[in-house]
Amino acid sequence: MSNLIGLDKKHFIHPTSSIQQQQEKGAKVIMDKGDGIYLTDKDKNVYIDAMSSLWNVNIGHGRKELAKAAAKQMEKMAYSSAFSTFSHEPAIKLAEKIAQMTPDGLNAVFFTSGGSESNDSAIKLVRHYWKIQGKPERRNIISLRRGYHGVAAASTSATGIPEFWDMAGHMVSGSIHAKSPYGIGTEQAIDSLRQVIDEKGAETIAAFLAEPIQGSGGVLIPPADYFKKVREVCEAYDILFIADEVITGFGRTGKMFGMENWGVIPDMMTFAKGVTSGYMPLGGVVISDHIHNVLKEKSKGTLFHGFTYSGHPTAAAVALKNIEILEKEGLVENSREMGEKLLEGFHFIKKELDIIGDVRTTGLIGAVELVQNPETNERFPAELQVASKVIEALHERGVICRPVTYENTDIICFAPPLIINETQVHTIIEKLHDAVRSVQQQLGDKH
Incomplete structure (x- = not known):
C-alpha cells in the first residue's frame, strides 16, 4: 500500500481533487x-457507494x-472508426435502441466518450x-x-458554477x-430567462441548456x-432546448430520462x-427529427466534428447489455420505489435531528x-465546513457520499446504484442519522 500511495503522489494527477491534499496525505x-x-479498498474496508461513484x-x-459483452466484442472487433461514413453493427444497434427509448421525435444519435464531450457536441451542433x-x-x-x-x-x-471558471477562465x-x-420559484426564474433573452436579443440565442435536476449543483x-414554462419561452422565441441528461438519464430519476418527470420533450438530449453504468466511457447527443432533417438537407460536405471513440x-x-439489464431487472421502477423509501428516511432524520x-x-x-435553523433556513458559517464534516463522518461509517457547498450551502448528495434494496436503503439512513447526530454534537448541540 505504501508503495502505491507513493506512486500515486508522484505520477497520478487526480481529476477534481486538491493537489496539495494529495501530496500531503496521499490518496x-x-x-x-x-x-x-x-x-x-486495498485495506479490505467495505463502503456503500451511495453516489454510484460519479x-x-x-x-x-x-x-x-x-x-462478457466487452470480451465478446473485443475478440470479434475491439475498435473500428466511424469516420468517413464507416460503420459497424454495435453502434447502429445502440443508436436504434436509444431512439426507441427516448421521447417521440428524438431519433438520431451522435456518439461521444462522455458527458463533457456530449455537451460540447450539442453546443457545436446547434450553432x-x-x-x-x-x-x-x-x-x-x-x-x-x-x-x-x-x-x-x-x-x-x-x-453555472464559478469555481469551474476560476481555473482557466471562460474558454x-x-x-x-x-x-x-x-x-426563488418558477416565476422569478422565468423572468430571469426572459430578461437574458431581451438583453442579448432572441436573434442571437442558439439554445437553452439545462439539467432536468441540477446534480453537481446540489440535487436541485x-x-x-418550471420546464413547461421554459419550453413555452423557447418556442415563443424560436430557441432550441437542450436537456442535459448526463446524470439523470437511464433510470436515475425513476423515469428512463429525467425530463419525462415533467412531460417536456427537448430538441436535443445529451447523455453519458x-x-x-461506467463500465466503458460512452456518451452522446440525441437530436430531434426536425434538426436531423435540416442537417440532412443543408449541411453540405463533411461534418467536421467527431472523436476517435465516437461510436466505439x-x-x-x-x-446494449447494460440497457438490457436495466429493462430486464426493472431497475427504473426500482429507482422510483427505493427513491420513495430514501425520502421517507430523510424525513425521519429531519424529525429526529435539529440541523x-x-x-x-x-x-x-x-x-x-x-442548516443552522430549519425554520428560517439560516445557513451555517462557511468556515464550519459542516457538510464536509458529515461526509467524513459517513466515510468513517462506511458510506461514500458527496458534499456540495456552493453559495454557502451545506448539501449532502445521494445517488446509489439502482439495484439497491430496502434493507440497504435503511442502512444508509441509519448511518446518515448517526453521522449527522455526531456532527450536531460537535457543533455544541446537546439534544
Missing part, C-alpha cells in the same frame, strides 16, 4: 474491487454480464444548425446558475446564465411547472454515465441540506 482511499452497491454505476459494481440556415449570429447558449455541464471548453463555459464566448429556480429539483464498438456493445433543512429525492437522486 484518500485506494479502491480494489466492487460488488453490487459496495466498494472494497452518479453513473446504475446497475451496480461487478456485473460479469458487461465484462451549426443555425449557421447552415443563414443565421450565424445565433451563437449564444443560455444555461442556469448552479448548473453543471462538464469541463471541456464549451461545457465549462456553460457550467468559449457566448455562454450566459439565467437564474435557477432553486430558492425544479418546481413542477448511466448508458454503460466495444463501448456500444457494453451499453436538517430541506430533504428531497426524485427516484434515486436526492439530497439533505444542513
Whole structure:
C-alpha cells in the first residue's frame, strides 16, 4: 500500500481533487474491487457507494454480464472508426435502441466518450444548425446558475458554477446564465430567462441548456411547472432546448430520462454515465427529427466534428447489455420505489435531528441540506465546513457520499446504484442519522 500511495503522489494527477491534499496525505482511499452497491479498498474496508461513484454505476459494481459483452466484442472487433461514413453493427444497434427509448421525435444519435464531450457536441451542433440556415449570429447558449455541464471548453463555459471558471477562465464566448429556480420559484426564474433573452436579443440565442435536476449543483429539483414554462419561452422565441441528461438519464430519476418527470420533450438530449453504468466511457447527443432533417438537407460536405471513440464498438456493445439489464431487472421502477423509501428516511432524520433543512429525492437522486435553523433556513458559517464534516463522518461509517457547498450551502448528495434494496436503503439512513447526530454534537448541540 505504501508503495502505491507513493506512486500515486508522484505520477497520478487526480481529476477534481486538491493537489496539495494529495501530496500531503496521499490518496484518500485506494479502491480494489466492487460488488453490487459496495466498494472494497486495498485495506479490505467495505463502503456503500451511495453516489454510484460519479452518479453513473446504475446497475451496480461487478456485473460479469458487461465484462462478457466487452470480451465478446473485443475478440470479434475491439475498435473500428466511424469516420468517413464507416460503420459497424454495435453502434447502429445502440443508436436504434436509444431512439426507441427516448421521447417521440428524438431519433438520431451522435456518439461521444462522455458527458463533457456530449455537451460540447450539442453546443457545436446547434450553432451549426443555425449557421447552415443563414443565421450565424445565433451563437449564444443560455444555461442556469448552479448548473453543471462538464469541463471541456464549451461545457465549462456553460457550467453555472464559478469555481469551474476560476481555473482557466471562460474558454468559449457566448455562454450566459439565467437564474435557477432553486430558492426563488418558477416565476422569478422565468423572468430571469426572459430578461437574458431581451438583453442579448432572441436573434442571437442558439439554445437553452439545462439539467432536468441540477446534480453537481446540489440535487436541485425544479418546481413542477418550471420546464413547461421554459419550453413555452423557447418556442415563443424560436430557441432550441437542450436537456442535459448526463446524470439523470437511464433510470436515475425513476423515469428512463429525467425530463419525462415533467412531460417536456427537448430538441436535443445529451447523455453519458448511466448508458454503460461506467463500465466503458460512452456518451452522446440525441437530436430531434426536425434538426436531423435540416442537417440532412443543408449541411453540405463533411461534418467536421467527431472523436476517435465516437461510436466505439466495444463501448456500444457494453451499453446494449447494460440497457438490457436495466429493462430486464426493472431497475427504473426500482429507482422510483427505493427513491420513495430514501425520502421517507430523510424525513425521519429531519424529525429526529435539529440541523436538517430541506430533504428531497426524485427516484434515486436526492439530497439533505444542513442548516443552522430549519425554520428560517439560516445557513451555517462557511468556515464550519459542516457538510464536509458529515461526509467524513459517513466515510468513517462506511458510506461514500458527496458534499456540495456552493453559495454557502451545506448539501449532502445521494445517488446509489439502482439495484439497491430496502434493507440497504435503511442502512444508509441509519448511518446518515448517526453521522449527522455526531456532527450536531460537535457543533455544541446537546439534544
